[in-house]
Amino acid sequence: MSAQVDTEVIVVGAGVVGLATARALAQLGRDVIVLERHAIGHDGASSHGRSRMFRFSYPEQLWVQRAQEALPLWRALEAEAGEPLLKSTGSLDLGAVEGQRAALAACGARFELLNGGEVGSRWPITVTGGVPALFQPDGGMLRADAVVQALLASATSAGARVLEETAADAIESDPAGVRVGDLRAGVAVVAAGAWTPSLVALDAQPTRETSTYLSLVGEGEELPVVIDTTTTSQTGFEAYGVVSPGEGLKAGLHGSGQPADPDERGDPDEVIVAQTAAWATRRFRDASPEVLRAETCLYTNIADERFVVERRGRIVVGSACSGHGFKFAPLVGAQLAALAVETL
Numbered sequence: 001m002s003a004q005v006d007t008e009v010i011v012v013g014a015g016v017v018g019l020a021t022a023r024a025l026a027q028l029g030r031d032v033i034v035l036e037r038h039a040i041g042h043d044g045a046s047s048h049g050r051s052r053m054f055r056f057s058y059p060e061q062l063w064v065q066r067a068q069e070a071l072p073l074w075r076a077l078e079a080e081a082g083e084p085l086l087k088s089t090g091s092l093d094l095g096a097v098e099g100q101r102a103a104l105a106a107c108g109a110r111f112e113l114l115n116g117g118e119v120g121s122r123w124p125i126t127v128t129g130g131v132p133a134l135f136q137p138d139g140g141m142l143r144a145d146a147v148v149q150a151l152l153a154s155a156t157s158a159g160a161r162v163l164e165e166t167a168a169d170a171i172e173s174d175p176a177g178v179r180v181g182d183l184r185a186g187v188a189v190v191a192a193g194a195w196t197p198s199l200v201a202l203d204a205q206p207t208r209e210t211s212t213y214l215s216l217v218g219e220g221e222e223l224p225v226v227i228d229t230t231t232t233s234q235t236g237f238e239a240y241g242v243v244s245p246g247e248g249l250k251a252g253l254h255g256s257g258q259p260a261d262p263d264e265r266g267d268p269d270e271v272i273v274a275q276t277a278a279w280a281t282r283r284f285r286d287a288s289p290e291v292l293r294a295e296t297c298l299y300t301n302i303a304d305e306r307f308v309v310e311r312r313g314r315i316v317v318g319s320a321c322s323g324h325g326f327k328f329a330p331l332v333g334a335q336l337a338a339l340a341v342e343t344l
Helices: 017-027 061-081 098-106 117-124 144-157 195-199 229-235 270-283 326-343
Strands: 005-011 032-035 051-054 093-094 112-114 132-134 139-141 161-163 173-175 177-180 183-190 204-218 223-228 239-244 248-253 287-301 309-313 315-318
Touching: 005 017, 017 032, 017 144, 017 315, 017 326, 032 183, 051 061, 051 144, 051 223, 051 239, 051 326, 061 144, 061 161, 061 326, 093 229, 098 132, 112 117, 117 132, 117 204, 132 195, 139 144, 144 161, 144 326, 183 326, 195 204, 195 287, 204 270, 223 229, 223 270, 229 270, 239 270, 248 287, 270 287, 309 326, 315 326
Parallel strands: 005 032, 005 183, 032 161, 093 223, 183 315
Antiparallel strands: 051 139, 093 132, 112 132, 173 177, 177 183, 204 248, 204 287, 223 239, 239 248, 309 315
């Protein structure tokens, strides 16, 4: 490889993690080119749509701490963008809550334990049969599409260059740097989601997940995001619900998708749609039983839902997110940027 370079850092993938990484690098004064094989925000990957969950509530202290670190980073992006990106309506866990209670307490995070009557008096959410409930007020809804555009605007205003419809099919590296297609750089950051296993050695499995949308009476703006583990006995998967701005309720069964090739288009799983709609209308009193629409989203899954954030010589890997990475994007982007900088 020639010692001449076209840029300092190539970021592969312009989803939420790739753009967060490019923004962090550009704000450090680094020369960055981002390659995106499709258009930014396209609906064939993981970062599209109107909403994603933000929550502190996890049964492990590590994830609680990471969410606590991510929150001020979201507020900083929000201030820079000059528009609301995270609406803090809280998060509500139903079913298995003891692990969350212990982890939140250990991290000094606020929470309340509620009974079904208390839940029902605060929100149009039905909880019966003595199901435990835990409310954490720092959770809420991220406006996903607005977040992607805010990260893009911030990254490019700081000097990052973004090349859409530009696929990275292979990465070559040696002690002097990397080559991606015709571009040369000192280091590459691979944040390509479901395409990552085809670019670097990574034992990860892409799956195609189904999200179901139902209308709500009113806009549901004050609804907390909901994680419900009571559904695992019936469906094998925990359910989730989060408001989709201007649309209604977005709901799904976490991790219920089938293995997928990211280069092939897939359709929503109608069995999952039916199961999700049945759960949502039981839990959310304002949800209509009629499905507005359903869509797919790619997860890139690794054992125990951990993230890969590591440097391998001249290549930095930022995947997989196992379906819960969006909320940590500015934190993970900063971590990946730091690994890239120490490589230069």
